[in-house]
Amino acid sequence: MNETTFNRIKERLESLKKLPGIADKSISEVMEEKGFSRRDFLKWAGAMTAMLSLPASFTPLVAEAAEVSDRLPVIWLHMAECTGCSESLIRTDTPTIDDLIFNYINLEYHETIMAAAGWQAEENLKEARKSFAGRYILCVEGGIPTKMDGSFLTLGPHAETGRKVLEETAKDAAAIISVGTCSSFGGIQAAAPNPTGAVGVDKIIDKPVINVPGCPPSAKNIVGTILNVILFGELPAVDNFNRPKFAYGLRIHDLCERRGHFDAGEFVENFGDNAAENGFCLYKVGCKGPYTFNNCSRERFNQHTSWPVQAGHGCIGCSEPDFWDTMAPYEEPLADRKFASIDADATADSVGVKILAVAGAAIAAHAAISAIKNPKE
Numbered sequence: 001m002n003e004t005t006f007n008r009i010k011e012r013l014e015s016l017k018k019l020p021g022i023a024d025k026s027i028s029e030v031m032e033e034k035g036f037s038r039r040d041f042l043k044w045a046g047a048m049t050a051m052l053s054l055p056a057s058f059t060p061l062v063a064e065a066a067e068v069s070d071r072l073p074v075i076w077l078h079m080a081e082c083t084g085c086s087e088s089l090i091r092t093d094t095p096t097i098d099d100l101i102f103n104y105i106n107l108e109y110h111e112t113i114m115a116a117a118g119w120q121a122e123e124n125l126k127e128a129r130k131s132f133a134g135r136y137i138l139c140v141e142g143g144i145p146t147k148m149d150g151s152f153l154t155l156g157p158h159a160e161t162g163r164k165v166l167e168e169t170a171k172d173a174a175a176i177i178s179v180g181t182c183s184s185f186g187g188i189q190a191a192a193p194n195p196t197g198a199v200g201v202d203k204i205i206d207k208p209v210i211n212v213p214g215c216p217p218s219a220k221n222i223v224g225t226i227l228n229v230i231l232f233g234e235l236p237a238v239d240n241f242n243r244p245k246f247a248y249g250l251r252i253h254d255l256c257e258r259r260g261h262f263d264a265g266e267f268v269e270n271f272g273d274n275a276a277e278n279g280f281c282l283y284k285v286g287c288k289g290p291y292t293f294n295n296c297s298r299e300r301f302n303q304h305t306s307w308p309v310q311a312g313h314g315c316i317g318c319s320e321p322d323f324w325d326t327m328a329p330y331e332e333p334l335a336d337r338k339f340a341s342i343d344a345d346a347t348a349d350s351v352g353v354k355i356l357a358v359a360g361a362a363i364a365a366h367a368a369i370s371a372i373k374n375p376k377e
């Protein structure tokens with residue numbers, strides 16, 4: 001990340017600043033009203049900069065991106081889902097800075113929180129697509145049913161299929177973000193036998209789509225991805241499943257606060273036993289942290305107070321494709337990937353330990369054979 005990148009972002013933010021914003025107050029004024037000081041805001045910007053894997057010197061740019069976030073129109077579509085992804089951001093009694101920024105974003109269309117309904121809502125969507133063509137960020141929540149011509153999901157007074165609404169809205173989007181496991185990979189609707197033929201957005205839309213999975217994803221991962229698009233005007237570096245590396249680059253198991261207990265072989269055997277009381281590792285009661293890529297232990301949920309493993313239940317792998325089918329049963333270890341085989345998909349250092357152990361055994365065997373050959377020694 002060098003000076004050229006810094007200047008490129010700076011220029012982009014300057015040009016965004018010139019666009020008309022929808023907010024009648026600056027983000028600093030909004031923060032102040034909610035009891036956050038400028039210092040809190042800069043502290044947040046520093047943490048977000050680190051999360052986006054940018055150098056600390058980019059902190060003022062991240063703060064500026066939040067300040068101009070009301071310039072970039074966002075259209076948010078709901079497909080087949082539970083709305084937990086939106087709730088992850090908006091259902092809060094004490095808003096965090098992430099929530100405030102989400103409220104500040106120029107949300108042109110979002111069915112859960114807008115006042116319009118029926119004909120009016122449909123008009124609003126058409127209007128937003130037309131006025132902001134080529135400029136809006138499209139966020140999609142929910143899987144897209146494809147069987148029977150998509151008729152398992154119809155929207156609005158003309159009963160258009162979700163698939164058609166998505167295709168029409170994706171056409172003129174500047175960037176597309178799949179928010180949640182459903183829009184990323186189909187989600188619970190796609191669980192076997194997937195009666196509606198639900199799929200993720202990228203199976204239908206022939207444009208780059210960034211996946212922010214999790215059922216639901218954390219507010220930090222959603223807002224971080226949107227800010228990344230504001231900063232760079234493009235999608236961030238992604239893994240094989242199109243998940244931003246800054247959020248999904250490591251496994252739950254790599255960042256888990258119970259990892260010391262895993263390494264020491266200290267496991268909860270039953271929910272409610274003494275080991276559970278002592279906060280031991282949840283692997284034997286089904287934790288799928290070793291197979292799941294996400295940053296939940298770092299970013300947490302509910303105003304960053306907790307996350308599944310902290311609350312006492314193992315990770316169920318909710319940010320992985322097809323987790324409803326591949327990670328079940330949720331409270332037992334996976335039969336085909338037992339404790340001893342975890343190393344198969346572990347990091348290089350634990351594989352290193354395994355090789356050393358094998359070498360150790362070979363040395364011992366060699367010594368024993370030598371002793372037989374040279375009994376005098």
Ligand code: FSX
Nearest residue numbers: 081083084085180182215
């Ligand atoms: Fe899916 Fe989001 Fe799970 Fe729910 O809508 S990722 S079912 S939390 O809400 O899409």
Ligand code: SF4
Nearest residue numbers: 256259281282287289
């Ligand atoms: Fe944490 Fe689960 Fe790994 Fe145990 S198995 S250390 S609880 S992620």
Ligand code: F3S
Nearest residue numbers: 294296315316317318
């Ligand atoms: Fe999901 Fe596991 Fe995080 S279940 S919320 S990825 S701890």
